[in-house]
Amino acid sequence: APVIRLEDYTPPPYLVDRVDLDVRLEPDDARVASRLHARPNPDGGRGEFFLDGEDIELVSLELDGVPLPRSDYRLDDDGLTITSPPDRAFVLDISTRIDPSANTQLMGLYRSNGVYCTQCEAEGFRRITFFPDRPDVLAVYTVRIEARKSDAPILLSNGNLVETGDIPGSDRHFAVWHDPFPKPSYLFALVAGDLGHVADTFTTASGREVALAIYVERGKEDRCDYALQALKRSMRWDEEAFGREYDLDVFNIVAVSDFNMGAMENKGLNVFNDKYVLASPETATDTDYANIEAIIAHEYFHNWTGNRITCRDWFQLCLKEGLTVFRDQEFSSDVRSRPVERIGDVRTLKAHQFVEDAGPLAHPVRPETYREINNFYTATVYEKGAELIRMLKTLLGDGGFRAGMDLYFDRHDGTAATIEDFLACFAEATGRDLTHFKLWYRQAGTPEVTATGRYDAAAKRYELTLEQSCRPTPGQPTKEPLQIPIVFALIGPGGEEIEAPRTASPNVNGNLIELASPRETIVFEDLPGKPVPSLLRGFSAPVKLNANLSGDDLLFVAREDRDAFNRWQAVQTLATGILVDAQAKFATGDRPDLDPRFVDSLRRTAQDGDLDPAFRAQVLTLPSESDIARELGRDVDPDAIHDAGEWLRGLLGTRLGGELRDIYSRLGTNEPYSPDAESAGRRALRNTAMTLLAATGDGDGIALVERHYRNADNMTDRMAGLAALTRRPGAAADDALADFFERYRTDPLVLDKWFTIQATVPTPEALPRIVDLTKNPAFSLANPNRVRALVGAFAAGNATQFNRPDGAGYRFVADIVLAVDRANPQLAARLLSAFRSWRSLEPARRAAAEAELRRIAARDGLSRDTTDIVQRSLE
Numbered sequence: 001a002p003v004i005r006l007e008d009y010t011p012p013p014y015l016v017d018r019v020d021l022d023v024r025l026e027p028d029d030a031r032v033a034s035r036l037h038a039r040p041n042p043d044g045g046r047g048e049f050f051l052d053g054e055d056i057e058l059v060s061l062e063l064d065g066v067p068l069p070r071s072d073y074r075l076d077d078d079g080l081t082i083t084s085p086p087d088r089a090f091v092l093d094i095s096t097r098i099d100p101s102a103n104t105q106l107m108g109l110y111r112s113n114g115v116y117c118t119q120c121e122a123e124g125f126r127r128i129t130f131f132p133d134r135p136d137v138l139a140v141y142t143v144r145i146e147a148r149k150s151d152a153p154i155l156l157s158n159g160n161l162v163e164t165g166d167i168p169g170s171d172r173h174f175a176v177w178h179d180p181f182p183k184p185s186y187l188f189a190l191v192a193g194d195l196g197h198v199a200d201t202f203t204t205a206s207g208r209e210v211a212l213a214i215y216v217e218r219g220k221e222d223r224c225d226y227a228l229q230a231l232k233r234s235m236r237w238d239e240e241a242f243g244r245e246y247d248l249d250v251f252n253i254v255a256v257s258d259f260n261m262g263a264m265e266n267k268g269l270n271v272f273n274d275k276y277v278l279a280s281p282e283t284a285t286d287t288d289y290a291n292i293e294a295i296i297a298h299e300y301f302h303n304w305t306g307n308r309i310t311c312r313d314w315f316q317l318c319l320k321e322g323l324t325v326f327r328d329q330e331f332s333s334d335v336r337s338r339p340v341e342r343i344g345d346v347r348t349l350k351a352h353q354f355v356e357d358a359g360p361l362a363h364p365v366r367p368e369t370y371r372e373i374n375n376f377y378t379a380t381v382y383e384k385g386a387e388l389i390r391m392l393k394t395l396l397g398d399g400g401f402r403a404g405m406d407l408y409f410d411r412h413d414g415t416a417a418t419i420e421d422f423l424a425c426f427a428e429a430t431g432r433d434l435t436h437f438k439l440w441y442r443q444a445g446t447p448e449v450t451a452t453g454r455y456d457a458a459a460k461r462y463e464l465t466l467e468q469s470c471r472p473t474p475g476q477p478t479k480e481p482l483q484i485p486i487v488f489a490l491i492g493p494g495g496e497e498i499e500a501p502r503t504a505s506p507n508v509n510g511n512l513i514e515l516a517s518p519r520e521t522i523v524f525e526d527l528p529g530k531p532v533p534s535l536l537r538g539f540s541a542p543v544k545l546n547a548n549l550s551g552d553d554l555l556f557v558a559r560e561d562r563d564a565f566n567r568w569q570a571v572q573t574l575a576t577g578i579l580v581d582a583q584a585k586f587a588t589g590d591r592p593d594l595d596p597r598f599v600d601s602l603r604r605t606a607q608d609g610d611l612d613p614a615f616r617a618q619v620l621t622l623p624s625e626s627d628i629a630r631e632l633g634r635d636v637d638p639d640a641i642h643d644a645g646e647w648l649r650g651l652l653g654t655r656l657g658g659e660l661r662d663i664y665s666r667l668g669t670n671e672p673y674s675p676d677a678e679s680a681g682r683r684a685l686r687n688t689a690m691t692l693l694a695a696t697g698d699g700d701g702i703a704l705v706e707r708h709y710r711n712a713d714n715m716t717d718r719m720a721g722l723a724a725l726t727r728r729p730g731a732a733a734d735d736a737l738a739d740f741f742e743r744y745r746t747d748p749l750v751l752d753k754w755f756t757i758q759a760t761v762p763t764p765e766a767l768p769r770i771v772d773l774t775k776n777p778a779f780s781l782a783n784p785n786r787v788r789a790l791v792g793a794f795a796a797g798n799a800t801q802f803n804r805p806d807g808a809g810y811r812f813v814a815d816i817v818l819a820v821d822r823a824n825p826q827l828a829a830r831l832l833s834a835f836r837s838w839r840s841l842e843p844a845r846r847a848a849a850e851a852e853l854r855r856i857a858a859r860d861g862l863s864r865d866t867t868d869i870v871q872r873s874l875e
């Protein structure tokens, strides 16, 4: 596949102002008549008019009502070229035939459980009709859908419904939808089928009433309420936090069971993976509820950041995604607990984005080349993209940030914009020069910041030296220093914050240090005593900080810092140090020991009733195996890391046994389940306590977990119990798994949890069992959720077994990648990216992983998606 380069961007030679679609649906024969009102682009070059088209059959083609002679166009695998279009406005009538049932890629128009639906981002519209399928061609769409009433009583598309009717003398009917807002083709959507729905209304700040509905497969209507309420909260929040109102008369959401992504923000018709809509206390965990709320919000927020203002080209993907992730994170922080959200977001960032940045798939937030855009819906574009917006806000302040956003909405509404356009709004609104900041978009890799402090007691002076560096990433051997906002405080010996410490440094502004050079020393004067620095508060920049704090200082920060994030971070840093040492000992057969002061620190947090239970749960949750692997960075031995984690959890379960039992019994409740953040926080703390008690492996702990599983009256508790029981294979685990299957055997989304639990059992029994599960009738390689629940969870969440020393884990995942690739390349490529850390493994595993990557690379007929990932992984 050719490399596509940002620097090669040219404006489209022809624009399309209006698209009239007429879609007639049959399960394996859909006819699409498309009328394009096109004209030469005054800002574009002249010449041929290229319309993308893929896997579709051209039935007829007319220009201004006259069939176009064969000599006036070319047809090839990529699309249709009109060789000499008129030099004035013209109308193209294109009719095509497609087979929705044969579409296993889940891009374009396909059928999912008997429901017709579409997915057009990034390049799916070309699988429906011939069109200049690029985001800088914005058109107003009118869509007529026709289908058999029995097959598809519900007919939906973007915008507002303008007409419905029956086709006389047949069992067919139609609906016409009109979307007045110009949009790129990737935001087109159509859904048709026999769907149930729930409805509500929302009145906007200016008093307009919007009809809301969520459509689902029949029988699932009673699981939509939480999503519907979350939608209303999102709509209100965007008015309050960003001054953005909804703009159509209707807002529809559809949940389908076969979907490559989480959800899709099509204008007025969001299409969701059912996993991120459907919830009831019996079927969804607290985490599911939180994800539903965040993703409903995310897709809704795209209405302004993505739809009203879209991207000029796919290199600008972060323009909508990073910004919209930032917006959904802020929403969740406002409706839940801000520090707990931040901790969760940072955990996610480090677990996915830092790992991506450290391996062969590293790329800038705004990539400058790609071969397959589907492979750039990444943690870097999304999560690091959101961190860049957060830094911008930190640097400009709340007022400056809001002024820049207002200018952006004002100036670019209705257009396809770039990162340059976006940053120019903030520069203009605040008078700040953002030239240096822009490097964050161009330079890949996780910067490392090292801090060294020196206190001169006689002079009452504290010198803080900050250094930054960044390792090479593919295509970027040398790195330039970045502008890094470090929110900080100096904490005095009694735990008090030293207000506005005196410094002559021009790079300190209140509680913010702006580090812009490779090395900077900041001198603080007139201090009351030796301070402990609290740096990178709230994780103010996506960097790896080495604060060089002693164990005593970290314990002090864990206890005294007013910044909750840094209290949590101090405990994580201590735990990471303990686990890194312990895994080295386990690797050589030694026994580690544990500093009792660390245990005391956790005990204090566990018992502190003034703290939010959700926060206490976060503090008691140790760094994951992948956190430790990332910390080590090379010659990783996943078994040693696992042993270290088991040892530490078991020891904490024993040493904190009394406190944990106390938490467990005190937080038990007879109240009916409620998914709100506070109730969820109490369950999180109680389940964390239970998990630590189970880790001791003693009879009492196991008995407690068995009771916990059996008595659970909601999915959060039941899953926590099942997860704890299945860590150790045996009769108790098998009984619980059999019980769980019987309870939920008819519910695919819940069975996904059952697949995932078994995929992540950290013992050698896991792999043969997973191979067996691929033959279970409830499993299907055709359904992305099933594949991710079993194979994806194994590859990404079972470090010891995926990385089995005999290479069998790699072989299994590679086999599945190859089996899935022909039918669904996006899914295959996504699974394959689980190999991205292969170079950091110890030599034997490294060789075994490489052999599987090479086996995939050698396969004929590999998709572009998978070829791109495998080649970059091996480079």
Ligand code: DPP
Residues within 6 Å of the ligand: 121, 261, 262, 263, 264, 265, 298, 299, 302, 321
């Ligand atoms: N649907 C995906 C998202 O919302 C891609 N736009 O992030």
Ligand code: ZN
Residues within 6 Å of the ligand: 298, 302, 320, 321, 324
């Ligand atoms: Zn998005």
